[in-house]
Amino acid sequence: MKNLTPEQIKFIDTYLKKSGVEFLDVRVEMVDHVASALEEKLEEYSACNFYEAFKSYMIKNKKSLLKSANSVKWSVDRKVLLSIRKELFKIPVLLVGGGIMTTLVNVDIAHLEKNLWFQISCAAGIFTAYLIPVVLYIKQKISFLNRLSMYAYLINYLFFLLLSNVEIPADWLEVIYGLLVWANLGILLTAFKMSAYYKKQFARL
Amino acid sequence: MSNSNLFKGSLSTIVLKLLKEEGRMYGYEITQKVKDATKGKFKITEGALYPTLHKLEADGILEVEVERVDNRLRKYYRLTEKGTTETAKKISELEEYIKTLQEVIFLKPKMG
Incomplete structure (x- = not known):
């Protein structure tokens, strides 16, 4: 089997990136698929060169490739939500979340300045979302981490809306803050765990 | 195959069956295996295969290993x-x- 050169692989990668396949984890798979198909074609038709084979492949399959790349969002969202749920119900997370909630009840937070908690809520969301790419250490976009950041923002924003627009009784305020901390704990642990997972996977790149 | 809708409904089962037999496979290998096994009657497109694989992975049915090859x-x-x-x-x-x-x-028609 005639293997493609690193320059030819780079050419396919750049082409797919420019065509809108922005996530590294998705693109890696597409590049391998296209490269495997081209290698087979070049083996079969020795007179054919790489660029002719590439052009002919893309004319026939580009639509299907991009459809596949775009549809990944739905399964990634499902994976993100299932991962967060898995972390939330782990015993250490429940214990830490419960401990923080108990502490909040004991310090009687209802007497604290409400705006302070808005700021904490926003800061938690921004911190969580920005932390993820920092933890990853690589400059590439990973679909899971990108969607996780989006959910980190969304969850914190919903808490922010609730706290700023609804008059919540003092007894319930501690519960809401406890839930906010618990949710962010789950997001943070998912971010750390999955960042390490993707870093290990793509360190070979 | 003329009616691809019949095939689409069974795609995840076909993929799972192949993985059960082969142990581990990559995307292109799956498409070629199906094509060869059915003498070209079934062709899996990228647009059908990868969403199926990603969904099965999200559901915890498949796991992924990344390796440097060629x-x-x-x-x-x-x-x-x-x-x-x-x-x-x-x-x-x-x-x-x-x-x-x-x-x-x-179904055979009843006699009499």
Whole structure:
């Protein structure tokens, strides 16, 4: 089997990136698929060169490739939500979340300045979302981490809306803050765990 | 195949069955295996295969290993423990469905 050169692989990668396949984890798979198909074609038709084979492949399959790349969002969202749920119900997370909630009840937070908690809520969301790419250490976009950041923002924003627009009784305020901390704990642990997972996977790149 | 909708419904079962037999496979390998096994009657497109693989991975039925092969990275899929159980269930469901379908399609008219 005639293997493609690193320059030819780079050419396919750049082409797919420019065509809108922005996530590294998705693109890696597409590049391998296209490269495997081209290698087979070049083996079969020795007179054919790489660029002719590439052009002919893309004319026939580009639509299907991009459809596949775009549809990944739905399964990634499902994976993100299932991962967060898995972390939330782990015993250490429940214990830490419960401990923080108990502490909040004991310090009687209802007497604290409400705006302070808005700021904490926003800061938690921004911190969580920005932390993820920092933890990853690589400059590439990973679909899971990108969607996780989006959910980190969304969850914190919903808490922010609730706290700023609804008059919540003092007894319930501690519960809401406890839930906010618990949710962010789950997001943070998912971010750390999955960042390490993707870093290990793509360190070979 | 002329009616691809018939094939689409069984795609995840076909993928799971192949992974059960082969241990681990990558995307292009799956498309070629199906094409060869059916003498070209079934062709899986990228647009159908990868969403199926990603969904099965999100559901915890498949797990992924990434390896460097021939100047590029390759994602290999294999069944998880949950996936092995799910595969047996799906194959059994498909067999039952085919059996029932045969009974309906080849229904013999009652005499008299």
